[in-house]
Amino acid sequence: MLRYTVRRLLQLVLVMLVLSFLLFIWLRSLPGGTVSAILGERATPAKRAELNAVLGLDQPVVVQYVKFLGRVLHGNFGSSTAVSPGSTALQVFGDRFPATVELAFGAMLFALVFGIPLGYIAARRRGGWLDNAGMVTSLLGIAVPVFFLAFLLKFIFAVKLGWLPPTGRQAVNIDATRVTGFFVLDGLLTREYDASWDAVKHLILPSITLGTIPFAVIFRITRSSVLEVLNEDFIRTAEAKGLTNRVIRGRHILRNALLPVVTVTGLQVGALLAGAVLTEKVFGYPGLGEATAIAFTQKDYPVLQVLILASAATYVIVNMLVDLSYAVIDPRIRTR
Amino acid sequence: MTNSDILATETGDAGPPRRWGGWRKGRIDGLAASAADDGGVSLWQDAWRRLRITPVFWIGAVIIGLFVILAIIAPWIAPQDPAAQLLIGQTSRARNQIAPAQPGFLLGGDTYGRDLFSRLVLGSRQTLLVGVFATLIGLTGGLILGLLAGAFGGWVDTVVMRIVDVMLSIPSLLLAISIAVLFTNPNLTTVIIAVSVVQIPVFARLLRGQMLAQRDSDHVLAARSLGVRRAPIVFKHMLPNSISPVIVQATLVVATSIIDAAALSFLGLGSQDAGTPEWGQMLGEAQDRIDSHPGLAFWPAGAIVVVSLGFTLLGESLREAIDPKNRR
Numbered sequence: 001m002l003r004y005t006v007r008r009l010l011q012l013v014l015v016m017l018v019l020s021f022l023l024f025i026w027l028r029s030l031p032g033g034t035v036s037a038i039l040g041e042r043a044t045p046a047k048r049a050e051l052n053a054v055l056g057l058d059q060p061v062v063v064q065y066v067k068f069l070g071r072v073l074h075g076n077f078g079s080s081t082a083v084s085p086g087s088t089a090l091q092v093f094g095d096r097f098p099a100t101v102e103l104a105f106g107a108m109l110f111a112l113v114f115g116i117p118l119g120y121i122a123a124r125r126r127g128g129w130l131d132n133a134g135m136v137t138s139l140l141g142i143a144v145p146v147f148f149l150a151f152l153l154k155f156i157f158a159v160k161l162g163w164l165p166p167t168g169r170q171a172v173n174i175d176a177t178r179v180t181g182f183f184v185l186d187g188l189l190t191r192e193y194d195a196s197w198d199a200v201k202h203l204i205l206p207s208i209t210l211g212t213i214p215f216a217v218i219f220r221i222t223r224s225s226v227l228e229v230l231n232e233d234f235i236r237t238a239e240a241k242g243l244t245n246r247v248i249r250g251r252h253i254l255r256n257a258l259l260p261v262v263t264v265t266g267l268q269v270g271a272l273l274a275g276a277v278l279t280e281k282v283f284g285y286p287g288l289g290e291a292t293a294i295a296f297t298q299k300d301y302p303v304l305q306v307l308i309l310a311s312a313a314t315y316v317i318v319n320m321l322v323d324l325s326y327a328v329i330d331p332r333i334r335t336r
Numbered sequence: 337m338t339n340s341d342i343l344a345t346e347t348g349d350a351g352p353p354r355r356w357g358g359w360r361k362g363r364i365d366g367l368a369a370s371a372a373d374d375g376g377v378s379l380w381q382d383a384w385r386r387l388r389i390t391p392v393f394w395i396g397a398v399i400i401g402l403f404v405i406l407a408i409i410a411p412w413i414a415p416q417d418p419a420a421q422l423l424i425g426q427t428s429r430a431r432n433q434i435a436p437a438q439p440g441f442l443l444g445g446d447t448y449g450r451d452l453f454s455r456l457v458l459g460s461r462q463t464l465l466v467g468v469f470a471t472l473i474g475l476t477g478g479l480i481l482g483l484l485a486g487a488f489g490g491w492v493d494t495v496v497m498r499i500v501d502v503m504l505s506i507p508s509l510l511l512a513i514s515i516a517v518l519f520t521n522p523n524l525t526t527v528i529i530a531v532s533v534v535q536i537p538v539f540a541r542l543l544r545g546q547m548l549a550q551r552d553s554d555h556v557l558a559a560r561s562l563g564v565r566r567a568p569i570v571f572k573h574m575l576p577n578s579i580s581p582v583i584v585q586a587t588l589v590v591a592t593s594i595i596d597a598a599a600l601s602f603l604g605l606g607s608q609d610a611g612t613p614e615w616g617q618m619l620g621e622a623q624d625r626i627d628s629h630p631g632l633a634f635w636p637a638g639a640i641v642v643v644s645l646g647f648t649l650l651g652e653s654l655r656e657a658i659d660p661k662n663r664r
Contacts (some may be wrong), residue, residue: 015502019505019506029518143591145595271507273507273510274508274510275509278599278602279511293603296513296517297604297605308510308514311506311507
């Protein structure tokens with residue numbers, strides 16, 4: 001178990017190294033280039049050469065890469081140019097990270113709370129109306145572009161019906177105390193429950209939007225996985241032994257059926273980060289996704305570096321946790 | 337009695353071979369055909385047998401069929417020039433006005449006074465191009481990587497899979513955006529490239545997994561012990577037996593590519609070519625008018641949903657049909 005964890009951590013370091021190199025190459029091949037960005041297109045060749053020397057761009061690529069890596073390891077990514085000018089790229093990340101974690105948590109909560117029970121019921125009553133409705137919904141969930149769903153929900157529930165706020169993370173007139181940067185948690189800690197509730201209301205629509213694809217995937221995998229387990233001999237044995245439905249459901253069916261669900265849930269985290277870019281943009285939600293959208297369209301490359309490295313690290317770490325959690329769910333893996 | 341007569345009686349309906357050289361082949365083919373009559377059917381034949389009675393498959397197939405026909409005959413259907421600002425007189429950004437539906441303009445104008453219906457019809461072509469070519473490029477790249485990893489194993493496999501891991505570690509849309517911003521003039525080709533690269537690791541992983549399973553199978557072992565060289569083993573024995581799930585995945589990827597391309601357009605990184613309409617681009621243009629004129633966004637979005645649903649339905653029913661668990 002320990003050896004396995006260490007090996008996966010080494011793998012993480014390797015992936016990050018390769019990624020940092022790709023990131024370096026990528027930054028160098030962006031159209032325009034650094035010198036033109038600073039001096040403009042019409043600078044004289046002499047001026048260009050001078051700035052090249054100052055920035056160290058005339059040195060061999062390997063040297064440049066090592067220097068780049070040194071800066072990255074010190075967390076020195078430079079200052080943000082567009083997302084929030086004045087603060088460093090790392091600060092931008094720190095400010096917005098809690099917002100996206102809250103959103104991702106909300107989305108996963110939506111996906112799991114609806115996906116697993118509905119998938120289970122759909123499998124138990126295969127071919128019933130709930131099964132069919134669930135399959136249609138999950139197919140639609142995959143086929144509808146995330147940003148269109150966002151528009152649709154915003155248009156219906158925020159603009160037309162006015163039940164929920166259309167944009168932002170918390171109403172501006174609420175003077176909430178900041179403790180952790182997680183608005184919902186902050187409200188609970190400081191007993192400003194209205195602030196907490198307001199943050200929750202801002203989270204509902206974006207969470208549903210972002211959670212739709214994970215919901216569709218989790219629903220389907222739960223359904224097919226439960227169907228498979230239901231055919232196993234040990235279920236028949238359990239029924240023959242006269243165990244109660246509750247015990248069969250909990251210990252026999254769900255415990256065995258949840259393994260693929262956990263894998264897929266982990267894999268969805270990557271999709272979640274991508275979906276957050278679109279969702280946060282539509283809902284004007286000040287998280288990492290919105291920062292990514294702004295950074296790409298307005299060429300804020302310092303911020304982009306941090307965001308890309310961070311999302312890759314998140315993805316690798318989550319997948320590692322998923323693999324480790326297998327051992328917790330399935331004792332058979334532990335002994336191997 | 338000639339030799340061919342003997343063969344004809346032996347193999348029944350296989351028919352007599354015309355030439356002396358084709359004899360053995362004819363005989364073997366005949367045997368293969370007669371074996372099929374005994375109940376053994378190929379994977380795809382068996383799949384087709386189940387697909388034929390699946391409504392989901394037919395819904396998907398009909399949607400895709402209509403979509404392809406629409407894309408082909410689009411220039412003859414579109415009543416107006418999709419690039420001409422024919423209704424610009426009735427359109428004002430300042431007063432938030434958009435030309436309403438009128439004779440000759442079925443759905444009215446768009447934000448620039450162009451005929452929405454014509455743009456919608458002609459947009460099907462770009463969407464089809466994006467879906468098909470992005471999938472083909474992604475499939476080709478994935479096949480090459482997957483073949484390398486699956487055929488050679490060992491360190492080649494390790495290197496290829498690490499590349500795949502790195503590509504998968506960046507969320508697909510983020511990777512597509514990163515590639516899209518590398519081009520100074522975004523157009524349909526650059527969008528296709530950006531969207532297709534993202535799919536390469538998916539295909540590579542799938543094919544590699546299938547190939548690895550094939551490596552240890554009895555028929556490959558038999559071929560190897562008969563002294564068959566690596567290339568024929570890979571291309572004649574392993575690849576044909578591994579390709580079905582990859583083809584199914586390709587059907588689903590068409591839908592993903594279309595949606596991803598639309599997302600790029602929405603973020604302002606799609607094709608900047610105003611002359612050729614594209615659904616994602618139309619949706620992107622409509623986004624700031626969605627509160628006052630939801631129709632502008634509804635039509636292109638609806639079109640994207642229907643088409644990607646078509647490909648998803650087809651892919652899902654194919655997946656079900658070739659699943660060995662469902663074989664009788």
